[in-house]
Structures are given as structure tokens and as C-alpha cells.
Amino acid sequence: MPNYDSEHFTPPAPIAWVSLINPNTGQSLQAIPMLMDTGADITLVPAKALRDLGVDTLPDLYALEGFNGTRVMAPTAYLSLRLLGRTFYGRFVTIDQEIGILGRNVLNHLALLLDGPRLSWQLLPVSPTE
Numbered sequence: 001m002p003n004y005d006s007e008h009f010t011p012p013a014p015i016a017w018v019s020l021i022n023p024n025t026g027q028s029l030q031a032i033p034m035l036m037d038t039g040a041d042i043t044l045v046p047a048k049a050l051r052d053l054g055v056d057t058l059p060d061l062y063a064l065e066g067f068n069g070t071r072v073m074a075p076t077a078y079l080s081l082r083l084l085g086r087t088f089y090g091r092f093v094t095i096d097q098e099i100g101i102l103g104r105n106v107l108n109h110l111a112l113l114l115d116g117p118r119l120s121w122q123l124l125p126v127s128p129t130e
Helices: 047-053
Strands: 013-021 028-036 044-046 061-065 071-083 086-095 100-102 112-115 120-123
Touching: 013 047, 013 100, 028 044, 028 047, 044 047, 044 071, 047 071, 047 086
Parallel strands: 028 100, 044 086
Antiparallel strands: 013 028, 013 071, 044 100, 061 071, 071 086, 112 120
8 A cells, every 4th residue: 555645745645656658759757746636626747747758738728726716827738647557648737846636537537545544545446337
């Protein structure tokens, strides 16, 4: 079970390590840290990773609104994100942070157990729906 990150977050927070893939070239970056944030609608990836992959941002901006109502316009880009053996392709927002954010647009496709007392998380097996 992966551990929570207590070095960058107080209180400790669940972090997943993902791969980001340039869909045009297939070039990938491994072990990108991403905060698992069930309160975030969307996934935000570190801008440095996009630059390292040679992924261009799109001309349109995405409006991010914080819990205090502050709005910020952020660039977006198309890329693939690999997590726990699954690949998610789409438009992701970029942020100037070294740790990205996994939002519900990705997390809602997974059955996860966040075990705060043990400071760990795990992927749960899912039975096929009938």
C-alpha cells in the first residue's frame, strides 16, 4: 500500500505516482507525484512535466475557481496519464507546482481506500456490475 506524504503536507495526504505520456510521440515521464484530491473536479499536472515531454498547451484557457471564489485562468494540454495499470487520455490543466492533483475526473474511475489512521491507501478489487 502506498504511503501518505508527510514531508510536503500537514496533515499527511495521499499521493499517487503516475506516468505522463506525450500522445504524439509516445515519450513518457515516470514517477510524477500527484495529490489524490476528491474535492477537485479536474486533474492538474505539473507544467514542468509537460515542458519536459514537449507537449504544447492549447490556446484556450480553463477557469479554475478556488473555495474562496477566486478565479485563475490556466493553460490546458492533451496527454495520457497512466495510473495503477490504467491509462486516462484527455485534456488536463497545467499548474506551476512540482506535485500535481488527481481530481474526480480520474479518481471516480477507481475504487480506492484512503486509510488515514495508517497513512496509506490502496486500490480495491471491483466486481463486474451486472
